[in-house]
Structures are given as structure tokens and as C-alpha cells.
Amino acid sequence: MDPETINPINKLLENTKLPIAMGISIIITVIVDLLMTRQLLDYNHITGNIMMIITIVICYGIGSFILLSYAHRVSRELRSRSRLGNLMHWTVIITQFGILITLIFMLFIGNSSYILSKSIFAASSLLATVIMIIISFKFFSWYRSSMSKSPIVLFYALAALTLACSIFEDASTKLLMVQIIYEEPRAEGQVIGSSFQYKGSEKYDGQIVFVDSKPDETALFVIPQSNLELYNYLNSIILPVGFIFRWIASSMLLRNIYKKISTLPISFWIILSLPLVLYLIGKMPGFFSGESLSGVDEAYRYYFRILFRVGTIAGNILFGLAFFIVAKKLKSSRVRDYLILAGLGDTIVGIALSTSAIEPSFGVAAHSLVLLSTYLFTLGLYSSAITISQEIKLRQSIRDSAIEESKLLVGIGSAQMVQEIEKKVLSVVEKKKAELARSTGLQPSFTELETKEYLNTVLKEIKIIQNIEDIISKSKNILSHSREFILCTRPSGLRLAYNNYFEIYQQICGNAKIRQHRGIRIITSIADNNDIEIVSKFLELGISIRHVKNLPPINFAVSDKEMIATIQKTEGGQIHQNLLTTNEPAYIEHFHSIFIELWENGIDIKNRIHDIESGVDNGGIEIIQNPKTFEKLFYSLITSAKGDIVGIFSTPNAFRRHKFAGTFDIVKERLETTPLNVRILVPEDELIYQTINEFEDEGISDRIKIRLMEPSMQTKVSVVVIDRKYSLAVELKDDSKNTITEAIGLVTYSDSKSTVLSYYSIFESLWRQTELYKQLQLNERMHKEFINTAAHELRTPIQPILGVIDILKNSTSSSEEKGLVEVVSRNARRLKKLAEDILDVTKMEGYHLNLNKETFRISDVILENIHNYESNFEKGNYEIKYDEVNDVQIFAHKDGISRVISNLINNSIKFLPRERGFILITTKLTKNQINEKSYEMIEVSITDNGSGIDSEMFSKLFTKFATKSFHGIGLGLYISKSIIEAHGGRIWAKNNSVRQGATFSFVIPLDNFDQSDDK
Known part of the structure; x- marks a missing residue:
């Protein structure tokens, strides 16, 4: 049954008196067993059976139940957070009560071939060893992962490890090295002496350790001569080493806990030292002569054994007493419970290990308490060590937090500062406690009261608080007697003013409204909402405040008569405020000029507040x-x-x-x-x-x-x-x-997050644009290559077609056939022109328009184009007239200019009326300014009486594919514009104002024009 379900026991266990009383009863029982198994008290089968019954009842039937119930209550929190701890706890409970049942069986049915006693001894020793190895591993891991390598934790680990070695050595030597030899029963009345003999035997070539005489046979427990030296060596070395490390670890633990209570008295060191001294004294004879005390006179062996046992018993009892003394002085019930567990476990394990498990009844029963005592010692020591370590970390957190907060809250006044620091530190401690609980499985025992007490100790060491009152007093005085007041301080300085003399600011702002004071101006630097909160208090009074990012390392206030300045510095780890106050005009003027410079470079505090609140910091x-x-x-x-x-x-x-x-x-x-x-x-x-x-x-x-x-x-x-x-x-x-x-x-x-992300966004946009640009370039190149190839493929078959058409014209006699040939000819020429236009556009966009300039007469080019078009007109439908003003020679690309004139004529023809269509071409000389230079130009205009230019077409007239005609694809004007601009000229169009139709004009230089002049 779960011990927690037994309410009467639980109520008793709330007080530590019952577990301590039960522990003392167990200790007394084990001491008696120790004295009997070690030949200091005589016993026979009757007294042996009585002691076995007492051991079973006291140590197992009642004692184990009460102590394990107590451990169950104390370890509840640790087990709830640790699977391993919970598994260990229930394994010990099950094993311990399994031992109880085995002992009862052994009492009633006997111990045939010593199987039951060996099983009990092996099970309790092995499980106790495993528990100590686990806790040793925990301590070593704790030490290795800790930032500060504490020797206390290291010795805890060594103590646990050496105790595990002691338990394992004791079990292995007795179970593996001691042989059992059976003899015929002794003759009735024959005296065999003490059961524990430690006598050499030539017959069995070894040392007889224990004799168990039964009615039907006698069992001799013999250590062979081959194992004897190793047996004595292990018992003389490993057990004392384990005891010494256990003493060091326990002493360190108790010293750290006692220091928290008060100064260490000399009596404490005496109590701690006596166990080690008595144990070593008691162990000395066995160390030099082994368990048999060979070489020691028979008359003195008895007294040496008494000395050895008294040292062992007293040493372990004093250990427990040291734990109980410290525990009694503690306020924390949790740590007190841990120390009582550790004290009981430490005392019982030391005495139980000294009890010989070779004695197959009450001896093995007492020795098997090693499991229970080891668990109690482990649970108590580990929990105490964690708690003390947590307390050390929490105290350091309190100190660090208090000093840090005192720096930040320098400006709030001593009383308010203490309250604010206390509030902040309590918050830090609670978070730290939660972290430690998660990492260790134990809730720290450090109470809020202990936090406040230690904080007060730390605050006494922070000297900054001592001179805050002087700063407050002087600041109030300067402000009260001012006619004008300027202040440069951090938000902490405003918090000082708000908490100590804000009413003076309110009064002065009221006086400023009725012009009895020239006002207050403040420079500060705000970074978050906490700063905004305090600054807003002063803004509500109508005070002008500006934000400056990098304030000087000095806070100062200046009135029309006096000034005050404070400089914070650290000396020897302590914070100090240097206070400067003066009414010297030179100082006042100097700090006033500093303020004005900062003020002019500052930004309005409202803008700064808006930036912070909107996230645009x-x-x-x-x-x-x-x-x-x-x-x-x-x-x-x-x-x-x-x-x-x-x-x-x-x-x-x-x-x-x-x-x-x-x-x-x-x-x-x-x-x-x-x-x-x-x-x-x-x-x-x-x-x-x-x-x-x-x-x-x-x-x-x-x-x-x-x-x-x-x-x-x-x-x-x-x-x-x-x-x-x-x-x-x-x-x-x-x-x-x-x-x-x-x-x-x-x-x-x-x-600033907003600024940085803005730049990053710009980069990402440009990065994507470069990818798109590369793709567009690739697509455009493919597009041009396709058009170029298509145009070439179109032009290749056109020329033979035109050649054949010319032959047909000459060989055809009927008018009907000639008409058909003319239709084919006209459309073939249109197709040829279309292919040439496409090729020209491809060249222009690929920057491959080559101008082979020469000198020629512009009139020759115009007349040639007129003749070409007139030969294709039906007589009486259209008329083209050329009004030549001057016979002008120009230096240009002849074919290009001819192409332009042809395109413009062709464009006009498309929109002429069906009858009486009229086109007039004129030329004249003019002068144009290009880059502040005057150039002689020829202007060519082509005027028609067609339908004119549609208003929708004006904006895109000279662009690619811009047309409202069903003839052509709108490349002629685009090509013309490109050719004219390549010559350094200009082309334009307009609707006629007097009569219908439109006029297209262009100008180009008469002489060579270097385009670099236009760059």
C-alpha cells in the first residue's frame, strides 16, 4: 500500500521525531548485532534467534516502513520530475520488503546451504552499489557541466564512488573468497569457543573465520591461504578510503549549511573531527594485522577489538549527530528533512557495513540494511547538495541582479530604489528557481523572506544609494529657485524627479503659463515603452523635450543662477556618484552651451515616441x-x-x-x-x-x-x-x-530593423530584376534572330519573282494578262519592302545601322522617288509636285535619306482621297541649335490633302507597328525616325491648319555631324 494513503502515519511523519526515533532504534539494534557478530558479546542459538526476531521486527517490520514512508514524502517532488528517481525509490521499497519476507522464511524453515542468507547479502549489496554508482555519475556530470568547478561537488562524487567500492568489496570478498566446509557434528559437550575465530588451520590451508555448529553438521567458513593476504588488504584499504571521502563530503555539506545559520563554532569542528579520529584509531590494529589481529598478544586482542568497534560505532554516531545538530537549526523544513535522511543513512550504513554478513542469521539481517541506509544517505545527500548549490546560484543571481538594477535605477531615490530593486530581484529569483527546478528536479528551498534578507545585505554594500539623497536635495533646491531651467539626463533621472519632487515641476509649469517662469526644457534619450511612460508624465505638463541618441556621460541641470552635474563611475566593483554644484557664471555658461548644441541636434520627443510605438525605430x-x-x-x-x-x-x-x-x-x-x-x-x-x-x-x-x-x-x-x-x-x-x-x-x-529590412528589400528587388533582365535579353535575342531569319527567308524568293515578272511584262501582249502581271508585281514589291523594313528594324535595334555617307544633291533623290511612284499611279488619280527652292548638296547616307522620303510619300499615299489626291514636297535651308552650337540644315516637308493624322496616333506616330492603315504594318515611320536621328536630325508631323491632310517634315545637317557632340 502506498504510504501516502495511510493518514495517521502521514500525520506522524509530518514531524521528524518519529523517523528519528525509529532510526535510533534501528541503530541500537544494529550496534548490538555488530557487537555480537564481532565477538564482543557472547551468544548462542537462542540469543541469536532472539536477535534475529528483534532485527526483523524493529529494522524491517517497523523501521523500514516508517523510514521509507518518510523518504516517500520527502522525495515526492524529486520523483515527480525524475523517472530515474521514481524507479530507484520503488525498486528499494520492493527489494527491502522482499528481504523481509526472505528473512521470515529463513527464520521458520532454516537456511539450507546458506542459500537464503547469501541471496539476501548479494541482493542488498549489489543494489546498494548500483545506487551509489548512479549518484556518483550524477555528481560527476554535475561537476563537469558546471561553469564553476566546485570542489564540493567533486568530493560528493568521490564519496559516492568510494562508498560503492566499499559495499562491492565487502560483498565480493565474503561471497567469493570465503569457502564453506562441512564437518561431522561436534561431540556433545565439546567446547568450540567463539563462533568468530580468525584462527589459522593447517588442515584446511587457510584461516577459519566463523564456525556454525548444528546438530547434524558443523559448517566452517574458511578463507584459503591463497586469498588471505588480498582479503585483509582490501578490507584494510578500501573501507577506510570510502569512510574518509564520505567524511570530507559530509563535512563540506554541513559546513556550507551551518555557515548560512551562523558563524562556525569550535564545537562544530570537534563534532566533525571526532568521527574520523575514532574510526582511524579503531581501524589501526586491523590495518597492520588484518581482521585476525595476528601478531597481537591473545590477552590484548579483546581490548583491541573493543577499541576498534568503539571507534567504528562512535565515528558513525557522531556523523549522524552532526547532521541532526545542523538540521535542528534550519528554518527550511525541506532541507531539514534532507539532512535527517542523510544523517540516518550515514550512521546506519557505517555500522551495517561493519556488521559481519558471514553470520548467517541476525548478522546478515543487520548487514542487509546497507541497501536501506545507502538509499536514505543518497537521497538526503543528493537533495541537500542540490539545494545548497541552488541556494549559492540564487544568492549570486540576487547579487548580480541587485547591482545591475542599481545601475539602471540610479535616479529614483533611495527608498524607491530599494523597492524597485527588490521587485526586480524577486522576479529574477522566481525565474531562476523555475530554471533550477526544471534542470535538477527539486524546487529550491530559498524562500521569499530569505531572498529579501540576503538582498538587504547586498544593498548595504552598494554605496550608490548613500549619496542619492544629496543629489535629490540639491536638484530640488536649484529647480525651486530658478527662473529658467534646462535638464540633460537619462530617463532614470526623470524617474528620480517624478518620484521625489514632481510637484515642483507642476508648480513651475503653472507659473510659466502666467509668465512668471521662462519654462523648462529637457534633453533625454528614450529606447522603449518604459522610457516613454516616464517621459509622457513631463510632456503632459507642457515641457519641451527632445531626444538625443548619444547623451554625454554626465547628467546636468542648469538654472539662471546655479548648476548641478553628476558623473557615475565604478571603483573596486562599487558604483559612486560624483556630485558637482556651482554658481560660477563660467560653468553655467559652459553647460548651457553644451545643452544648446545637443538641443539643436535633437529630435522632437513626440516624433521619437511615434517611431517606437509604430515600430519604425x-x-x-x-x-x-x-x-x-x-x-x-x-x-x-x-x-x-x-x-x-x-x-x-x-x-x-x-x-x-x-x-x-x-x-x-x-x-x-x-x-x-x-x-x-x-x-x-x-x-x-x-x-x-x-x-x-x-x-x-x-x-x-x-x-x-x-x-x-x-x-x-x-x-x-x-x-x-x-x-x-x-x-x-x-x-x-x-x-x-x-x-x-x-x-x-x-x-x-x-x-534599426525597419531600415535594415528596407535595404534588404531593395536588394531582393534588384536581385530579381537582374534575373528577369537576363531572361528578357535572352527572349529578345531569340525574337530578333527569328525575325531576321524570317525576313531573309522572305526576301530570298522575292527577287527571282520580280525578275520573272519583268520578263512576263515584256512577253505578254494582251491587256488582260498585263493587268494580272501588274497585280503580281505590285504585291511582290510590297512583300519585298516589308522584308526590308523588318531587316532594317532588326539592324537598328541591334545597333548595326551603318551610315555610308557621301555628297549628293537632295533634289536628285526626291525626283527619283517621285518618278518611281508616278509610274505606278493611275493617270488622273494622284499628283506629286516638287517645289525646289535651292539646289542643295548634302553630306549624308544617300540610300537612307531616299528611304525616308520614300516612306513619307508612301505613308501619304495611303490616306489620299480616291480622286484628286495631291502631294507637295518642299525643301528649304534653315539653322538649328544643337548643344549650344548652330548648324546649317536642310528641311524637307511632304504635305498631302489626305484624311490627316488621327488624334489617337499622335503620341505613337513614330513607334513600331503604329498604323491605322490596312496597308503595311507600321514600320516605315519608325525606320525613318531612326535614320534621321542617326544623322543628327529631327522628324515631326502635324495636321494642316488651312486645308485637310497632314505635313511630315525632317531636318538634317548639310555637313558631317559628329554624334559625340551630342553626348
């Missing part, structure tokens, strides 16, 4: 003017980059400078140790291609990616974003310089 923006500072910051950020770096280089030279400065070498080193990825945008350059090839050869091109920007996408500023947390925008001052420091101008650094 510009507080992390800094202008860097010194190039050396930029270089240091830049390489620091690159070296610390962990995620990604993106950058836009304004020019190829900017990229070149960084490559030669070793920036990419640093990046390559970061690639080896971090999952860093780098993406770069840079204008096209030969070095860029070379660098890309180098990265591909080195196998890092998938982690350092470079894309080329088209000229229109170039920026005037180089931008770098590191880990999406920091950004640098670098202005270019002189791109011709070879070093970074010489080439750059101002640098804007930011760790």
Missing part, C-alpha cells in the same frame, strides 16, 4: 564620417556574420577595391565555419567575370553568388546588409582612387 542609425571607423566596423560585422551577407556595389571599381583589400578572403574564412551565404550585385566588368570564374574553380560559387546589373539599375551608393540585422550605406566620393578610405564619403550605419 530610427534610434539605431549613425552617420560615420571617418573612413577608418567605417573599415573597422565593416570588417567587424563581416567577421561576425553567421547567416547571409548581401551587397550592392555602385561601380566595378568599388568591387575591385574590396577584392584587393581582402574582403573576400575574410568571407571565405567565414564559409569554413558557418553556413554563411553571400549575394552580390555589381555592374559588368572584366574583373567581375574573372572573380566569378575563380569562385567556380574553388567550388564556392553556390555560396558566393554574383549577378551583373545593367547600367540603368546602377546605384550611386554601395549597400551591405549583414544577417538582416545591420546595414551600411556607403557614398562614393572619388571612384578613381585605389583604396577604400580614399574613395568613400559619408557612411550610414543602422541596426
